[in-house]
Amino acid sequence: MEIPHNVTARPDTGLYNSKIGIWLFLASEVMLFGGLFSGYIFLRLGADFPWPEHMLDVTKGCINTAILILSSVTVVMAWSSLKLRNFRHFQIYMSITLLCALGFCVVKAFEYKAKFTHLSCELSNGLVLEGHDNDDKGEGNDIVYKPSRAVFPIETGEIHFLEAVLPSNEKDAEAKAVVSLKVPVASIDGNKIGVYRGDDKKIKVALGNSEIEMIAAKLKGGDEFKIEDEVIEFTDWSELAKVIDAQRDVKKRFLRAENDRRKYAGTVNQATLAGVTAVPKKLSDSLETTTALAGALQKFFSEELTLLVDTKGEPVSIKPSALRNQDFGWTDKGATLRDGTIIEGEYLQKESKLMLAVDGVDLRRLSPTPGEYDPKIMKQRIEASGFAEQFPTIHAAWEEQFAKYEKKEAEGDHVTSKELYYAKYHGEHGDHAEGHDAGHGESHAAGESLERDFDSHGLPIYEIDRADVRFLSTFTPRLNTYYATYFLITGLHALHVIGGAIVLAYFLFTGRKMYKENPEHLANRVEVGGLFWHFVDLVWIFLFPVLYLL
Amino acid sequence: MASDSPEAIRKSIKLYIIIGAGLLVLTALTVAVSYVHFGSHSMNVAVGLLIACIKASLVGAIFMHLNHEKRLIYIFLVLAGVLFVALMGLFIFSLLDIPGQNLFGY
Amino acid sequence: MAHSTTATEAHTDEHHHDHHDDHNPGFVQKYIFSTDHKMIGIQYGITALCFMLFGFFLMMVMRWSIAYPNQPMPEWLTMFMPEDFLNRWMPVAESTGGRVVDGQVYNMFGAMHGTIMVFLAVVPLGFGAFGNFVTPLQIGAPDMAFPKLNMMSYWIYFLGGVLMFASFFLPTGAASTGWTFYPPLGVLTDYFVGSPWLTGQTWWLLGLVLLITSSLLGSVNVITTIINLRAKGMTWMRMPFFVWGMLVTAFLLLLAFPPLEVAGLMQLSDRVFGSSFFLPTGLSANNEVVNISGGGSPLLYQHLFWFLGHPEVYVLLLPAISIVAEIIPNNTRKPLWGYKSMVYGVLVLGFLSFIVWAHHMYLTGMGSAISTFFQTTTVLISIPSVILLTAMLISLWGGSIRFTVPMLWACAFLPMFGFGGLTGLPLAFNLTDLYLHDTYYVIGHFHYVVAPGVIFGLFAGIYYWYPKATGRQMNTFLGHLHFWPSLIAINVVFMPMMVQGIAGFHRRWYNGGISYEHTAEYLWLNEVISWAVWALAIFQLPFIINFFVSAFFGKKVTSDNPWNATTLEWATPTPPGHGNFTFEPIVYRGPYEYSVPGADKDYTPQWEAPKKDTPKDVVKPDTQAESDEPKA
Ligand code: HEM
Numbered sequence A: 001m002e003i004p005h006n007v008t009a010r011p012d013t014g015l016y017n018s019k020i021g022i023w024l025f026l027a028s029e030v031m032l033f034g035g036l037f038s039g040y041i042f043l044r045l046g047a048d049f050p051w052p053e054h055m056l057d058v059t060k061g062c063i064n065t066a067i068l069i070l071s072s073v074t075v076v077m078a079w080s081s082l083k084l085r086n087f088r089h090f091q092i093y094m095s096i097t098l099l100c101a102l103g104f105c106v107v108k109a110f111e112y113k114a115k116f117t118h119l120s121c122e123l124s125n126g127l128v129l130e131g132h133d134n135d136d137k138g139e140g141n142d143i144v145y146k147p148s149r150a151v152f153p154i155e156t157g158e159i160h161f162l163e164a165v166l167p168s169n170e171k172d173a174e175a176k177a178v179v180s181l182k183v184p185v186a187s188i189d190g191n192k193i194g195v196y197r198g199d200d201k202k203i204k205v206a207l208g209n210s211e212i213e214m215i216a217a218k219l220k221g222g223d224e225f226k227i228e229d230e231v232i233e234f235t236d237w238s239e240l241a242k243v244i245d246a247q248r249d250v251k252k253r254f255l256r257a258e259n260d261r262r263k264y265a266g267t268v269n270q271a272t273l274a275g276v277t278a279v280p281k282k283l284s285d286s287l288e289t290t291t292a293l294a295g296a297l298q299k300f301f302s303e304e305l306t307l308l309v310d311t312k313g314e315p316v317s318i319k320p321s322a323l324r325n326q327d328f329g330w331t332d333k334g335a336t337l338r339d340g341t342i343i344e345g346e347y348l349q350k351e352s353k354l355m356l357a358v359d360g361v362d363l364r365r366l367s368p369t370p371g372e373y374d375p376k377i378m379k380q381r382i383e384a385s386g387f388a389e390q391f392p393t394i395h396a397a398w399e400e401q402f403a404k405y406e407k408k409e410a411e412g413d414h415v416t417s418k419e420l421y422y423a424k425y426h427g428e429h430g431d432h433a434e435g436h437d438a439g440h441g442e443s444h445a446a447g448e449s450l451e452r453d454f455d456s457h458g459l460p461i462y463e464i465d466r467a468d469v470r471f472l473s474t475f476t477p478r479l480n481t482y483y484a485t486y487f488l489i490t491g492l493h494a495l496h497v498i499g500g501a502i503v504l505a506y507f508l509f510t511g512r513k514m515y516k517e518n519p520e521h522l523a524n525r526v527e528v529g530g531l532f533w534h535f536v537d538l539v540w541i542f543l544f545p546v547l548y549l550l
Numbered sequence B: 001m002a003s004d005s006p007e008a009i010r011k012s013i014k015l016y017i018i019i020g021a022g023l024l025v026l027t028a029l030t031v032a033v034s035y036v037h038f039g040s041h042s043m044n045v046a047v048g049l050l051i052a053c054i055k056a057s058l059v060g061a062i063f064m065h066l067n068h069e070k071r072l073i074y075i076f077l078v079l080a081g082v083l084f085v086a087l088m089g090l091f092i093f094s095l096l097d098i099p100g101q102n103l104f105g106y
Numbered sequence C: 001m002a003h004s005t006t007a008t009e010a011h012t013d014e015h016h017h018d019h020h021d022d023h024n025p026g027f028v029q030k031y032i033f034s035t036d037h038k039m040i041g042i043q044y045g046i047t048a049l050c051f052m053l054f055g056f057f058l059m060m061v062m063r064w065s066i067a068y069p070n071q072p073m074p075e076w077l078t079m080f081m082p083e084d085f086l087n088r089w090m091p092v093a094e095s096t097g098g099r100v101v102d103g104q105v106y107n108m109f110g111a112m113h114g115t116i117m118v119f120l121a122v123v124p125l126g127f128g129a130f131g132n133f134v135t136p137l138q139i140g141a142p143d144m145a146f147p148k149l150n151m152m153s154y155w156i157y158f159l160g161g162v163l164m165f166a167s168f169f170l171p172t173g174a175a176s177t178g179w180t181f182y183p184p185l186g187v188l189t190d191y192f193v194g195s196p197w198l199t200g201q202t203w204w205l206l207g208l209v210l211l212i213t214s215s216l217l218g219s220v221n222v223i224t225t226i227i228n229l230r231a232k233g234m235t236w237m238r239m240p241f242f243v244w245g246m247l248v249t250a251f252l253l254l255l256a257f258p259p260l261e262v263a264g265l266m267q268l269s270d271r272v273f274g275s276s277f278f279l280p281t282g283l284s285a286n287n288e289v290v291n292i293s294g295g296g297s298p299l300l301y302q303h304l305f306w307f308l309g310h311p312e313v314y315v316l317l318l319p320a321i322s323i324v325a326e327i328i329p330n331n332t333r334k335p336l337w338g339y340k341s342m343v344y345g346v347l348v349l350g351f352l353s354f355i356v357w358a359h360h361m362y363l364t365g366m367g368s369a370i371s372t373f374f375q376t377t378t379v380l381i382s383i384p385s386v387i388l389l390t391a392m393l394i395s396l397w398g399g400s401i402r403f404t405v406p407m408l409w410a411c412a413f414l415p416m417f418g419f420g421g422l423t424g425l426p427l428a429f430n431l432t433d434l435y436l437h438d439t440y441y442v443i444g445h446f447h448y449v450v451a452p453g454v455i456f457g458l459f460a461g462i463y464y465w466y467p468k469a470t471g472r473q474m475n476t477f478l479g480h481l482h483f484w485p486s487l488i489a490i491n492v493v494f495m496p497m498m499v500q501g502i503a504g505f506h507r508r509w510y511n512g513g514i515s516y517e518h519t520a521e522y523l524w525l526n527e528v529i530s531w532a533v534w535a536l537a538i539f540q541l542p543f544i545i546n547f548f549v550s551a552f553f554g555k556k557v558t559s560d561n562p563w564n565a566t567t568l569e570w571a572t573p574t575p576p577g578h579g580n581f582t583f584e585p586i587v588y589r590g591p592y593e594y595s596v597p598g599a600d601k602d603y604t605p606q607w608e609a610p611k612k613d614t615p616k617d618v619v620k621p622d623t624q625a626e627s628d629e630p631k632a
């Protein structure tokens, strides 16, 4: 069966099927990107914080714009070549188009990468510092504890969260962290039931249905069996995961037994309420057995697993991203991870300090009313914030810029709040060599310089107390709604580029056969693919000024 | 379609290159213009979007052949365009008309 | 059945399972990864009916909790749920020994009832099943314009459905923040867990994105098919109204869904990447300020959601109303009254439905200028709706009505939908909506539209096209046993809800309002409603039996056109083979030429060539004859 108008246009509409299809799809894409842009405007008009403007790398944006324009030309040339029945030219133009797509993605990748490692740190007084942390991992320094105990939520916990905190032996031979877990083990007739370490040092799990049936049978028979706590040491995380899985299974079995118990108890209750004095023997038997079983099973699992942690004196570091809450998830007694795992121990304030190589400062959040920057109030606030004393190098850089634009403003030029209160600092090699260890090692009261060092680019490194940090984030969707929109729109756009490129590549590499059979069919396909490609370019034409320039 | 004949296509190839170059120039213009202040931020936005619209029209009209398309396709696009304007327009409208702001003088 | 084979195709015969010669596609290709629009339609239909049953079951459990809050569920409800799931979510109460629904479970079931009914049951049934099965047949096309894409739409929908269903068995359970999924609640529910990816809330969003993708592909396909694959002579104004309905529905899906996709992606980003699209500054949970940047807007979500949300009601409605518009002329043996005004009505309706959305948001503190705007458009949109309904009511006038089973459902649709529509008017005016918003009045109103309205329409369609799809009739007695009790029960379900709503019963109360003083007078209605719901459930059994048993043992139809209908789907063999038509269909006249004066029978099919001696009837089989273009 042939679908009509697959290749040739229908006379009255003048269109072949896929051309209608692609235009409909593009109409829907108009609404997709329309929704995104509308959302952007909605968020921007309603923003209660200084909206980032001119924050992206315009050069990279320009390069990508040019790349997309070029590819738009070549893709339409590829189609023209097919129309002129010149397959060779089609191949050449299409290849250039694909190279452009590749180039676009590479530039985009670099642009994203820079943001993933760049930090923005808002202090509790409203100063916003931008920069890099020591190891440039883009997370901010780890938060350091001397742990003693960890409580693991069995329902929703994930072993990899623990793993992120407590280094295993394999990973780091120096830090000999040993985690041990107290689990109950029962023994009947020389057989062990529960989770235990066998003679061969392997973890054994004996908690299947047959074992539980055995427990039930023994209990029914009136047997008491000894349950002892066994402490199992783990150095291998996969072993721990196995135990946790077993515990989850037992929890399910426990819930079953517990529900049965309540069912029987309920029936007895109802009977008593109804005035039945003699509870049937069968019922009371069932109640007894299930009560015992539920009780026994409960011993095999506890709502939370308590792990004893021994790091042999070594502190452990928690990545800020693993914390439930950067500001509130940790205290001097412990931290709560995102999955609910609680790490208890001693908080090491000094080791947990944030060391930030600062390359920019934003003072606009010091303003009491977002969007308004009364020079008098700003001056007062900046002085009160201790900016000058605590961050001398950056302050000097900002002051220089401020003076310049203040003068401009006085001359009647238009000056933006960003020019006045947002400064980038690019570092000065050598200049600050003598200040290298100026404040190093000194204790510092509030108001004293926090400057400790300079990094290889000459950027000053500041030592910031965790307690002074209100909000810390890389330049990712988390930072604010501007970056969230930026990543969402450009990310979707990049997906379109990749999707379009795959389709075009398919035409390029498999087109020859179709070209031989029916060149018009291939031309149609390329036209349709090209229309999509132009649309992707068209979206970027709006995206570029909206996100990069305005 | 006349525009599908080989001669017409050969002719339009030149046009594609010219338009491509024009788009590059307009891109440069957008960037340049974004560093000039036009009195208010909204003016800057207007100018930036105006240039973007011109570029978009060129891509649409020439590369996507919207300068000589079938009626149906215009219908699709007008529909999507109108709804897009409704979406964005009403979003902005709803954001501006918040009780207490007396937007329309009541 | 005469299976006149076409010259080109050896496998026209799709129905008989025993033909396993080399020319037939294998089982997998024929029934699972089929590209035949009819098989895909049937796949959509059966999947959607299963989901509908599931959504219905969730609601039965909810109704238990409302009527008998905190009381143990009876065996006939618990027996359908897996033991471990029950133990986890509805543990036995110590005092009574029975299982109790609590607020948490009610929220989960309520959210999923709404979601499943709207996105997984009614839209796939109306648009996916009927749209796929009937549209190409009615316009005389061999298949959809893009058969592979069609198959993909179905499987993406299926995947989305599986994801939603499977989320019930995650440790956190399925989504529980209403089918509207308003943030910040939607974002912060199960926000602090091991992996944000492994929560019901997140799977709901992922499922939604898949469902939207599927709908978009489907709508591209349907529109292209209608525009480009119409048979010779099938001009715009000769298209059956059903096809118009599908065209407008597809445009609604195509253009309204993307903003919801945006909303879904933004909320996904909020949940898993920690962004704040919809989270305002200073948001706190558990008495702690959440560690996010803030600065977002929950209102933005509501705008994006309802930009789809309102057109979505028409996506639910239009297939059903268009089915009814097919069945009425067929059973009154009379042309559809005001066909053209209905067509224009549905186009206007489609367009207006895009600009009424904020009538769901009167209580969000919007200004009076904008709420006046939305109030006006909302009232305007009732005009085309009334045109559609009135045209169909007038169509009944003076007809010699055959009360076949499909016609019964169609007839019931009219007043039920009418009632649902009229009760919507008080919700359109912001002054009355202040009082009625989020009460059971709203629940009653929209359920009148979607349950006795839309679902009745869809039932009508199933009974109507079943003979075409299977070659057998559904049993009439079972049909009656399905229809009459359902009609009565469903009114006993929803009419009291209107009363309760006006009395101030709030929606989403898991205990039906026992804790309030002002509800005391009408609490008894809770029990009435619930029993009616369970009765309703029982009277779906005749349908389920009828549906499956008739496929194998039903009365075989003796003609390709058992209802003596005029539209093209009845010109195909029964059931139609791959490629549909055994001759090239040419259309000579409008879709509803019933009881044409002077004709020898009371229906004149679209494909019947005019007789030689009546030359004024001859219309050139040329699609250019009329120059209307589609708009929506
Ligand atoms: C006879 C069939 C039905 C009955 C008896 C029924 C009953 C209910 C009930 C009791 C609620 C919960 C009210 C509340 O607590 O707020 C509800 C909610 C809802 N139902 Fe139905 N329903 C039926 C069919 C449908 C259908 C066919 C649809 C959609 C096409 C639907 C869509 C919804 C939606 C969207 C909600 C709101 C869920 C939410 O609160 O987020 N229902 N229904």
Ligand SMILES: [Cu+2]
Pocket (backbone or CB within 6 Å): C309, C310, C313, C356, C357, C359, C360
């Ligand atoms: Cu609405």
